[in-house]
Amino acid sequence: ITMTSAQFVLYLTCLFLGRMGQVTNQKFSVHQDTRFVSANVGESLTLRCFYEGDDVTRLYWYKQILGQKPRLISTLYVFNRKGSFHDEFKNNPRFTLDTGKSKNNLKITDLHISDSATYYCATRLSLIIEFAEGTIVNMDSLVLVYVLSGALTVTTILVILLALLIYKMNKTHSLKSGTESQARSLFPSTAEAEGYQDAHNLHYAALSIDLPNRSRRQRNNTKDECVYSSVRQ
Structure with a gap:
């Protein structure tokens, strides 16, 4: 029987739609029992994953940060229950797997904000990776808030104490400068005081010496001579 191109296209379309209906009605092989978890920094958390079906051979855990693509955390081989971690999760003791019959739980200890x-x-079915519902983990950073609040309080107190210390030092310096200025104006220095005392103790004497044995002419031409005497009391 020769099939025309239109019939062939119709056949492929029906086959594709039938396959999509089977996938839509198919029961998921993996599921997570919790959709939202709120935890505190430093606590421990277990994310539970359950699976069913004999066709499940490998199980995975993925981590997706908002706005980024999912990153592979671990791979579990169901037959030997051997799990392995990848990339930055490898050799990280905070991440472990709790495996058993029909479960692949991910345990995270010492939670960080980055978690x-x-x-x-x-799980992988044929060439398709089937994802479960997903669990949103929200970290309550109360401890971090307390630490930052305490640091801010201590910093504020130190700033206030430093400002008071600077104000006190400036005030002391101003008072000291004003006292020294007043002292200089009221009490002259030692050199100035001695100069004033010497000037006060100077006594000047003007003596007119008349030479008796000289002639009248010479007597008329006699010059007055001044002799200065300094007397210190």
């Missing part, structure tokens, strides 16, 4: 994300448990 806030959506975590997906997934």
